[in-house]
Amino acid sequence: MDGPSPTRPLSPRAAATRARILDAAIGEFAANGLAGSRVDEIAARAGANKRMLYAYFGAKEDLWLAVLETVYAAKRAEEERLEVAHLAPAEAMSRLVAFNLRYTARHPEFVTLLNQENIHRAAYLRRSADVPALYSPLTRMLREVLARGAEAGLFRKDVDPLQLYLSIVALGHFTVANMHTLSTVFGTDLGSEAALDAREAHVTEMVLGYLRP
Known part of the structure; x- marks a missing residue:
């Protein structure tokens, strides 16, 4: 599954949420790798929910690529x-x-x-x-x-x-x-x-x- 490709710029609030998810994913993936990381934990770290995470990045593998x-x-x-x-x-x-x-x-x-x-x-x-x-x-x-x-x-x-x-x-x-x-x-x-x-x-x-x- 490929991640979403936004056609318009994110609002400042959405961009901040996306950045928090990325920061949280970097920490989670660095600690546990791709296989050992959980989307629930990344969302919790970011103060977001899974729906938002999937909307911005797609599947966990797409988020991994975004982190790289x-x-x-x-x-x-x-x-x-x-x-x-x-x-x-x-x-x-x-x-x-x-x-x-x-x-x-x-x-x-x-x-x-x-x-x-x-x-x-x-x-x-x-x-x-x-x-x-x-x-x-x-x-x-x-x-x-x-x-x-x-x-x-x-x-x-x-x-x-x-x-x-x-x-x-x-x-x-x-x-x-x-x-x-x-x-x-x-x-x-x-x-x-x-x-x-x-x-x-x-x-x-x-x-x-x-x-x-």
């Missing part, structure tokens, strides 16, 4: 606000690496939801008409910074931007996705500010070290 699109769009919006064009290449690259780590640390629900959708082999995300719009601005910024660094002789010239992007994302994603188990195994709180500072310094040096010609 929402969290992707939120990360994209923050990436677009990054200003690195005026920075020297090494400083610009450091900012991009730090942003990715810090964003995932601030939004563990983003990591959890993506992990869940990967369990479903992106079956729901493939249905999205907005998938092209989910393209990360970070990849474009990486290409631009790499080009400037290579031209200045500061970065190696054989870097594959996609591979670098995947590595940078992995350096943040793995840490957050495994925060609890790793903290338990090593007997230290890897989510503390001091631990995140140390992780940021380490991964930044890793990336800059790899880029040196």
Whole structure:
């Protein structure tokens, strides 16, 4: 079942209700996954009723897709606000690496939801008409910074931007996705500010070290 496609803008009250349902669904889905989440609980969290939820989103699976699109769009919006064009290449690259780590640390629900959708082999995300719009601005910024660094002789010239992007994302994603188990195994709180500072310094040096010609 596909979700509804409104032909006119929602009223401010309706838009606020829709936003509350989305926020509630993000929390419920992040905690319990698609299969374990209940529409009744999402509606209760949002202070809405199931009729309104179905009217705005359709079935639970349609709401799940709306949540995925929402969290992707939120990360994209923050990436677009990054200003690195005026920075020297090494400083610009450091900012991009730090942003990715810090964003995932601030939004563990983003990591959890993506992990869940990967369990479903992106079956729901493939249905999205907005998938092209989910393209990360970070990849474009990486290409631009790499080009400037290579031209200045500061970065190696054989870097594959996609591979670098995947590595940078992995350096943040793995840490957050495994925060609890790793903290338990090593007997230290890897989510503390001091631990995140140390992780940021380490991964930044890793990336800059790899880029040196």
